[in-house]
Amino acid sequence: MRDPMCDTVHQELIGMLQLVEAAMGRATTALLAPDPELAEQVITDDAVVDALRQEIDERVLAALATQHPVAADLRNLVATLRMCVELERMGDLARHVAETALRGGDLPVVPPGLQGIVRQMSAVAQHLVSEVRDCVGYPGGHSERLLDHDDDEMDHLRLELDTALLRANPGTRSIMDVSLVGRYYERYADHAVAVARQVDFLAGVTR
Amino acid sequence: MRDPMCDTVHQELIGMLQLVEAAMGRATTALLAPDPELAEQVITDDAVVDALRQEIDERVLAALATQHPVAADLRNLVATLRMCVELERMGDLARHVAETALRGGDLPVVPPGLQGIVRQMSAVAQHLVSEVRDCVGYPGGHSERLLDHDDDEMDHLRLELDTALLRANPGTRSIMDVSLVGRYYERYADHAVAVARQVDFLAGVTR
Numbered sequence: 001m002r003d004p005m006c007d008t009v010h011q012e013l014i015g016m017l018q019l020v021e022a023a024m025g026r027a028t029t030a031l032l033a034p035d036p037e038l039a040e041q042v043i044t045d046d047a048v049v050d051a052l053r054q055e056i057d058e059r060v061l062a063a064l065a066t067q068h069p070v071a072a073d074l075r076n077l078v079a080t081l082r083m084c085v086e087l088e089r090m091g092d093l094a095r096h097v098a099e100t101a102l103r104g105g106d107l108p109v110v111p112p113g114l115q116g117i118v119r120q121m122s123a124v125a126q127h128l129v130s131e132v133r134d135c136v137g138y139p140g141g142h143s144e145r146l147l148d149h150d151d152d153e154m155d156h157l158r159l160e161l162d163t164a165l166l167r168a169n170p171g172t173r174s175i176m177d178v179s180l181v182g183r184y185y186e187r188y189a190d191h192a193v194a195v196a197r198q199v200d201f202l203a204g205v206t207r
Numbered sequence: 208m209r210d211p212m213c214d215t216v217h218q219e220l221i222g223m224l225q226l227v228e229a230a231m232g233r234a235t236t237a238l239l240a241p242d243p244e245l246a247e248q249v250i251t252d253d254a255v256v257d258a259l260r261q262e263i264d265e266r267v268l269a270a271l272a273t274q275h276p277v278a279a280d281l282r283n284l285v286a287t288l289r290m291c292v293e294l295e296r297m298g299d300l301a302r303h304v305a306e307t308a309l310r311g312g313d314l315p316v317v318p319p320g321l322q323g324i325v326r327q328m329s330a331v332a333q334h335l336v337s338e339v340r341d342c343v344g345y346p347g348g349h350s351e352r353l354l355d356h357d358d359d360e361m362d363h364l365r366l367e368l369d370t371a372l373l374r375a376n377p378g379t380r381s382i383m384d385v386s387l388v389g390r391y392y393e394r395y396a397d398h399a400v401a402v403a404r405q406v407d408f409l410a411g412v413t414r
Contacts, residue, residue: 192335
């Protein structure tokens with residue numbers, strides 16, 4: 001990534017990482033306080049992440065069309081396209097946390113006894129993003145091992161949260177499972193719609 | 208998509224769609240029966256979807272590197288890369304449903320009163336994919352409106368499922384919310400790791 005276009009894209013990628021890191025931090029604050037106003041702000045600000053993604057996408061497509069990149073340059077551009085998808089989704093997930101905060105109104109959605117775990121999950125999530133930011137800045141380091149550690153920590157915290165929920169009410173397992181299954185089908189449908197959107201892109205339909 | 212490479216990629220995309228459609232159908236059967244053996248099979252078979260994604264990815268990258276496509280051809284290839292990501296994720300979600308089926312052992316995870324809604328969600332999901340398959344086969348149709356209808360139906364069913372869960376136990380709202388929040392953080396972390404993987408791809412590290 002040496003030419004000015006690539007420098008711009010690289011800066012925008014780092015910008016997206018900073019935004020999604022901040023978004024999860026603010027969403028968590030909004031969830032635990034609870035702070036509906038802050039939650040609304042996180043939801044509104046997610047549009048900035050989406051717009052950045054759009055901008056990077058267009059720059060990369062233009063570069064693919066005009067520069068005929070090969071080898072490392074081509075890999076760079078394709079990797080950038082893929083990263084944008086993930087980062088946009090991370091922004092969406094922070095927005096979902098903020099939306100959950102709003103569901104409780106002025107009452108906290110997360111019971112006091114579980115706030116500590118949720119706070120830790122948010123801290124691990126943000127630490128992970130800061131590590132990713134380091135690896136995007138200086139590729140080729142030993143990032144993966146560090147990331148794996150955080151990712152394991154996250155899985156462990158998720159299990160701890162579920163166990164705490166189960167302890168509070170033994171009927172919870174089924175409720176959680178059925179609720180998650182509901183989300184799986186919904187997400188599956190969303191992805192199917194996303195595929196169809198690409199068909200329109202493919203056919204050159206303006207959206 | 209006229210040259211032989213593109214025909215192959217197109218056939219493989221249709222193949223992925225057929226596989227993820229079947230996977231969700233089988234996962235639902237495994238969940239509702241319950242049928243742990245079928246669930247295991249769905250989980251194992253997800254590797255085929257992942258392998259197809261890898262194959263399409265490599266073909267598209269090779270085409271980008273050697274054919275220097277522009278305009279419609281470039282859009283085709285980029286759209287294909289994006290579709291693969293969504294389809295792989297759909298396969299993952301079908302696998303998650305199968306994994307949930309296994310959690311109950313020989314007892315059904317979904318209570319009898321909620322099986323009807325889950326069955327409908329699965330039917331809508333599969334119908335959606337069959338419509339997407341039609342649009343990938345014949346781009347430029349009025350697919351989006353049909354898809355929107357199914358997507359709305361899915362959101363409606365999800366709401367119905369949550370309402371039914373709430374009716375059964377008024378304390379459920381908080382359990383569902385906290386459990387979903389847990390999932391949001393976990394997914395956020397997964398996406399962060401996926402970004403880091405692209406950094407390795409970018410640096411040319413073999414995985």
